[in-house]
Amino acid sequence: MTRTCLFALVLAACQAPTKHRDTTGATAAIDVPVGPVPGPGEASQANPNPYTKNDDVAVEEGFKLFQRYNCAGCHGDHGGGGMGPSLRDVDWRYGDTDAQIYDSIAEGRGFGMPAWGTKLPEDHVWKLVAYIRSLRTAMEPDRPSIAADTEAPPNTTAGLARPQVQNPPPPEQGK
Amino acid sequence: MSRPISTRWTSALLLLVAACGSSSGGSVEASGPPNGQPEGPAQVRLVSPLPNGEWTLPAGDLANTRYSPLAQLTPQNVKGLKIVSTVTTGVPHGHEGNPLVVNGVMYVVTPYPNNLMALDLTKNGQLKWLFRPHPDPRSVGIACCDVVNRGASYADGKIIYSLLDGHVVAVDAEKGTEVWRATVGDINRGETLTAAALAVGDLVIVGNSGGELGVRGKVVALDVRTGHEVWRGYNTGPDNEVLIDGTTKMFYPHDQGKDLGVKTWPVDQWKLGGGTVWGWLSYDPETQTLFYSTGNPGVWNPDVRPGDNKWSCAVFARDLKTGHVKWVTQLVPHDSWDYDEINENIAIDMEWQGKMRKVLLHPGRSGFMFVIDRETGEVLSAEKFEPTNWASSWDLKKGEPVKDPTKQTKHGVVVKNICPSSTGAKEFSPSAVSPRTGMLYIPAHNTCMDYEGVDANYIEGTPYLGASVKMYPGPGGYQGELIGWDLKTQKKAWSIQEPVLPLTGGVLATGGDLVFYGTMDGWFKAVDAKTGAVMWQMRLGSGIIGNPITFLGADGKQYVAIYAGVGGWMGAVAFPDVSEDDPYAVLGVVGAMKDIKKYTGPGDALYVFSL
Numbered sequence: 001m002t003r004t005c006l007f008a009l010v011l012a013a014c015q016a017p018t019k020h021r022d023t024t025g026a027t028a029a030i031d032v033p034v035g036p037v038p039g040p041g042e043a044s045q046a047n048p049n050p051y052t053k054n055d056d057v058a059v060e061e062g063f064k065l066f067q068r069y070n071c072a073g074c075h076g077d078h079g080g081g082g083m084g085p086s087l088r089d090v091d092w093r094y095g096d097t098d099a100q101i102y103d104s105i106a107e108g109r110g111f112g113m114p115a116w117g118t119k120l121p122e123d124h125v126w127k128l129v130a131y132i133r134s135l136r137t138a139m140e141p142d143r144p145s146i147a148a149d150t151e152a153p154p155n156t157t158a159g160l161a162r163p164q165v166q167n168p169p170p171p172e173q174g175k
Numbered sequence: 176m177s178r179p180i181s182t183r184w185t186s187a188l189l190l191l192v193a194a195c196g197s198s199s200g201g202s203v204e205a206s207g208p209p210n211g212q213p214e215g216p217a218q219v220r221l222v223s224p225l226p227n228g229e230w231t232l233p234a235g236d237l238a239n240t241r242y243s244p245l246a247q248l249t250p251q252n253v254k255g256l257k258i259v260s261t262v263t264t265g266v267p268h269g270h271e272g273n274p275l276v277v278n279g280v281m282y283v284v285t286p287y288p289n290n291l292m293a294l295d296l297t298k299n300g301q302l303k304w305l306f307r308p309h310p311d312p313r314s315v316g317i318a319c320c321d322v323v324n325r326g327a328s329y330a331d332g333k334i335i336y337s338l339l340d341g342h343v344v345a346v347d348a349e350k351g352t353e354v355w356r357a358t359v360g361d362i363n364r365g366e367t368l369t370a371a372a373l374a375v376g377d378l379v380i381v382g383n384s385g386g387e388l389g390v391r392g393k394v395v396a397l398d399v400r401t402g403h404e405v406w407r408g409y410n411t412g413p414d415n416e417v418l419i420d421g422t423t424k425m426f427y428p429h430d431q432g433k434d435l436g437v438k439t440w441p442v443d444q445w446k447l448g449g450g451t452v453w454g455w456l457s458y459d460p461e462t463q464t465l466f467y468s469t470g471n472p473g474v475w476n477p478d479v480r481p482g483d484n485k486w487s488c489a490v491f492a493r494d495l496k497t498g499h500v501k502w503v504t505q506l507v508p509h510d511s512w513d514y515d516e517i518n519e520n521i522a523i524d525m526e527w528q529g530k531m532r533k534v535l536l537h538p539g540r541s542g543f544m545f546v547i548d549r550e551t552g553e554v555l556s557a558e559k560f561e562p563t564n565w566a567s568s569w570d571l572k573k574g575e576p577v578k579d580p581t582k583q584t585k586h587g588v589v590v591k592n593i594c595p596s597s598t599g600a601k602e603f604s605p606s607a608v609s610p611r612t613g614m615l616y617i618p619a620h621n622t623c624m625d626y627e628g629v630d631a632n633y634i635e636g637t638p639y640l641g642a643s644v645k646m647y648p649g650p651g652g653y654q655g656e657l658i659g660w661d662l663k664t665q666k667k668a669w670s671i672q673e674p675v676l677p678l679t680g681g682v683l684a685t686g687g688d689l690v691f692y693g694t695m696d697g698w699f700k701a702v703d704a705k706t707g708a709v710m711w712q713m714r715l716g717s718g719i720i721g722n723p724i725t726f727l728g729a730d731g732k733q734y735v736a737i738y739a740g741v742g743g744w745m746g747a748v749a750f751p752d753v754s755e756d757d758p759y760a761v762l763g764v765v766g767a768m769k770d771i772k773k774y775t776g777p778g779d780a781l782y783v784f785s786l
Contacts, residue, residue, distance in 0.1 A: 067629065073387070073638020073762075074316065080757025080765055082747070083319060083638065088754040112316010114637070136756070144757050 046106065046122060049098045051130050056139060062131025063141040065124055069116070078144045079135050084113065088135045101129045219610040219662065220524035220531065223460050228727035230276045231329040233371035234605060235724065238522040239457040241607035243725045246686035247733035250703040252786060253689060253711045259734070260300040260783040264292065267777035269742020271603070272326030272371060273681070273722040274781065275334065276736075277348060279729055282329070283781055286742070287315055287322035287339045291346055297729050300783065304351035310340035317362045317636065319387040319762065320744035323369050325455075325603070326722075330374030331399045337368035343381050345402060355402035359383065359395050365636050366390045373456040374399060375465070375495060382452020386470040386515065387762065389639035392450035392487070394467060396498060406498035410450035410469045410486050411436045417486065418493070419500045426552040427574030429483070430505060439482040447633060448480070449473035450487035454517030454603050459533075459549060464501060465493045466522065466535060466549065470515035476628035476641030477511035478586040484509055488516040490537060490547060502552035507541050508575060511584040512565055512626065513597035513642070514541040519605045520549075521615070525662055527555055536662075538606055538617045540599025541576070543569050544660060558665045560658055561600035561619050562649045565593055584642070586628035596624035596646040598677070598745055598764060605722060607684035612704050614668060616690050617658040620677030621649035622767045644763030654767070657682070657692055659707050669707030671700075675774060677767070679745055681722030683735075691735060693719025695746060696774035699737055699782070715739035717778020718771075720746055734785045740778045741771075749775055 051058040066072055066079075079087035094104045105125050106117030116125065134140045223237040225244050234241050248256070264270070268286035275282040276296070280303060283292040291306040315322055318339055327336035333345040333354055341360030346353055359381055360366030365388025372381040379397045383390060392410035397403065408418040413434050425431045432438070437445055450469040457466045472480060472487035488507035493500055506516050521536040527546070534555065537545040542563030546556040557569035566576035584590045601619045608615045624646040631641025648654050655673030660666070676695035683691040688704040695718040701711040718741030725735045741749045747761050748768035758766030 068632055070632060070634055070637040070639070073640045076754075076757050076760030076765075077643050077763075078757040078759055080755075080760025081750075081753040082761040083316060085752035086754040086757075086760070088757055089752070091752070110312060112313050144759060 046099065046102050046125070049102070049126055049129065050123065051126055053133075054139070055130060058127050058130040059134045059139050060141050062127035062129070062134075065128055066131050069120070069128075071128065078140075078142070079132065087132050098129055098133070101132055102126065105129070218526040218531070219608065219613055221610055222522050222524060222533075223458070226726075229278075230274070230724045230726050233272065233326040233328060233373060234455065234457070234519070237373075237375060237458040237460060239455055239519045239605065240521055240523065240684075241605060241682060241722070242609055242684045244686035245725050245727065245733045248685065248689055248701070248725075248735070248786070249687040250689060250708070250710045253701045255786045256701065256711050256713075256735070256784050257786070258713075258782055259785050262292070262294060262300050262781045264290070264740070264779045264781065266290070267740065267779045269321040269323040269746055270721045270738035270740030270779065271323040271743055273724045273738065274736055275327055275329050276724070276726040277329045280348070281736070282327060282334050282348070284324050284327050284336050285779075286324055286740075287318070289324055289336070289338045291327075291334060291336070291351070293348075293351055306346050306351045306353070308338055308342075308344050308353070308356075310338040310342065311362060314340035314362045314367055317365060317385070317388065318367045318369065319385070319638070321742040321747045323743055325369055326371035328372050328374035328379065330379070333399070335372050335374055335379050335399070337370065337372055337381055339367050339369065341366055341368055343368065343372055343379065343397060343402065345399075357397050357402035357404070360385070360390075363636050364390060365639070370453045371455070373458065375458050378405060378495065380456050380465060382456065382467060384451050384453040386449040386451040386453070386473060387638050387640060388636065389447035389449070389473045389633050390451060391446055391448060392452055392469055394452050394456075394493075394498075408493060408498045408500065409436070410452070410489070410491070411440070411445040411448035413437050417500060418498045419503075423500045424502055424551070426502060426504060429508075429574065430485070430503060435483070435485045439485045440480055441482070444480050447473045447639060448484060448487060450489070452517065453515075455519040455605055457520050457522050457535075458495065459522045462550070463495045464549070465495050466520040467491055468506070468516045468518065468520060468537065470517050471510050471513045474631040474639050474641040475513055475644075476586055476631050477509060477584055478628055479631055479641060482509065488514060488541070490516070490520060490535065490552070492549065492552065504547065504552040504554065504574065506537075506539060506543075506545060506576075512593060513644075514539075514599060516540060517603060518599075518601060520547075521606065521608055522549055523608060523610075536606070536608060536615055538601050538615070538619070538660075540595070540601060541565070542595050542600035543576075544617070544665065545569075546665070556665050560617060560660065560667070561621050561656065562594045562623070562651065563600060584626045584628055589625050589627045591625045592623055593626055594623040594649050595620075596622040596767065597626075597644055597762070598622055598646065598767075602677070602679045602745070604679045604720065605681040607682040607690065608662075609684040609688070609690075609704055611686065611688060613662050614704065615660040615662060616682045616684055616692070616704070617660055618678040618680060618682050618692055619656045619658050620679070621651060621654055621656060622646050622677060623649045624763065640762070643759055645758045646763050646767040648767055655694060657690075657702070657707075659690075659704070671702065671707055671709065676718070676771060677745055679743055680719045683723040683725060685725055691723040691725075691737070693721070693723070693737055693739070695720065695741060695771065697739060699723075699739075715782055716780050717741050718746055718749065718775035728785070732785050734783055736781060736783045739780045739782060741775050742777065746771070748772070750777060
């Protein structure tokens with residue numbers, strides 16, 4: 001049966017060169033590469049990123065939110081990974097642009113990443129994006145030491161205080 | 176039903192052990208050879224039937240001895256041990272459990288997606304059938320410490336095991352078809368199932384996981400024929416839900432009183448209080464009592480939950496048929512270090528101070544080797560077996576640890592150099608006991624940590640931690656240690672130190688006086704049970720965090736099987752999606768494990784050996 005259909009399609013193609021007129025009612029063929037990265041890419045549903053690249057206030061706020069929303073519990077205190085993948089490495093399953101990271105947070109991803117878009121205000125998601133983009137750069141807050149510390153570790157929390165955010169109200173749809 | 180075995184060995188042999196013994200120089204609390212007592216080892220009597228050529232329960236027997244009487248393999252001939260078969264499971268994640276062997280078929284449960292493979296041992300491991308249960312993929316992101324499974328039970332013609340997504344499934348052992356599937360946990364609330372279900376009589380007992388996500392710990396008994404729930408007992412909350420009543424007898428005064436599972440918490444915190452059961456269940460057929468112990472209290476930041484936080488970090492004794500609590504003894508009140516006390520409780524009878532006692536052996540994650548009277552809950556002995564400084568000792572009279580206030584963790588303060596780390600002085604990886612040597616073989620490790628309580632925010636289904644933790648190797652220049660622990664003296668008789676990585680694989684002891692174990696850098700070893708001398712070793716394809724088993728083939732030969740597939744909590748640092756430049760990652764273990772990728776990588780193999 002499949003073979004018959006295929007044959008019919010080939011026939012149809014030969015007999016009807018006008019490519020917009022097929023019997024399925026589909027729209028025109030896509031003439032740009034579809035690409036292997038999931039998500040809308042630069043054409044995110046979100047409004048444009050309100051923070052510039054060097055906005056250290058947004059980065060610092062994002063670091064606090066990363067703890068407050070328990071991102072740290074899955075992705076590591078400083079994004080090194082655990083229950084969820086590392087955000088500090090060079091691999092980005094779902095793309096590494098601001099908009100793609102926004103979409104990964106807002107829409108959720110397979111195997112357990114929640115969709116936070118319905119639970120967090122948009123600017124919180126953008127601040128998380130700002131923090132994630134800062135990892136391994138000079139902008140990263142409380143950047144962890146990778147010294148070969150063993151029995152007498154340095155006080156890596158000196159300097160920048162740990163986040164002292166107040167407990168926010170429970171997220172509206174989190175329960 | 177019981178099979179008493181008792182042995183004594185000569186004082187000459189003991190001297191030999193002393194002479195050949197400990198290699199543990201340099202570690203802080205590590206003891207030397209036994210103190211030269213003239214008597215032989217503790218007399219040990221086994222209380223449940225041993226595996227007889229097969230391996231039908233997670234630990235081989237109900238009492239959790241992980242002792243097999245098979246004696247074809249000995250220290251003399253084990254150097255001829257060879258690989259006879261390898262099988263890949265196709266899932267390169269932590270392989271923490273062990274296979275079962277029933278009627279000439281080996282059953283392998285994989286990590287998520289929790290496939291069950293039936294391998295025909297008469298055809299060199301040819302796949303007989305593959306059962307795919309398709310658990311909910313969201314459970315992958317709910318599991319705290321890799322997508323592990325710790326094994327299955329065979330009962331009533333079925334292989335019964337837990338799925339990561341909160342279900343328990345029973346599969347026809349002959350046909351590979353699903354017989355029933357029961358719902359025990361809810362991933363939307365952070366509950367996963369990783370522990371091995373234990374089949375006893377008409378029941379299957381299973382505990383939940385998720386102590387890092389604010390779940391409420393519990394055990395559930397299911398009908399082995401139908402999967403219908405028979406009873407459930409919570410580990411926090413009011414007495415009527417914990418199944419404590421007027422006939423429950425707590426040994427220590429501070430464990431006595433009404434609704435302590437509520438009163439030892441701030442208002443309602445017990446509902447998120449952890450105390451999960453992700454380790455091992457054991458059973459004493461003579462008194463029909465089920466034993467298990469409970470995990471850390473939620474949340475990790477202790478200042479959020481002032482009080483003893485009962486019944487987290489406690490040992491439970493329950494009546495099998497009803498779930499009714501006979502006694503509970505809390506080993507670590509107000510745990511402030513994530514010292515889950517979920518380790519095995521091995522039921523044996525042994526000579527203690529001149530009398531035979533019915534005991535549980537519980538090598539605690541908190542660093543104490545507990546010997547507990549299993550009829551009353553009284554702690555008879557609690558000696559340190561690895562560097563441990565959060566408590567100077569465990570007071571047997573008062574029934575509580577003598578805590579060091581300088582190691583008490585707090586909100587907003589980095590408390591440094593706490594030993595052991597949250598991964599414990601020993602992980603879930605189970606010990607074995609040999610009635611022939613009077614020793615317990617403990618796969619231990621030695622890591623310490625810095626710990627800071629931070630704000631915790633409960634969002635259902637996400638981590639509920641409230642701590643920032645960084646671990647590193649402990650003192651003494653080693654991270655792992657296999658300990659031959661003399662039950663009579665409650666001291667190390669010998670030990671084998673593993674320099675580069677912790678031990679998080681289980682142990683098997685055999686009637687041929689061999690002890691088998693594997694290391695995280697992939698060495699599978701056979702050790703003389705009396706002296707600790709390594710008699711054979713082979714490097715396998717991935718780090719070992721599973722438990723060895725032994726069985727008889729259809730040809731009458733003795734075989735040994737082990738998984739090689741690194742992962743789990745500490746081993747997850749071997750995975751490519753963990754970065755070593757964040758020592759706080761993977762709940763703090765990266766600091767201790769940052770070199771693991773040099774030594775091993777993910778794997779998914781079953782190895783079978785014989786002469």
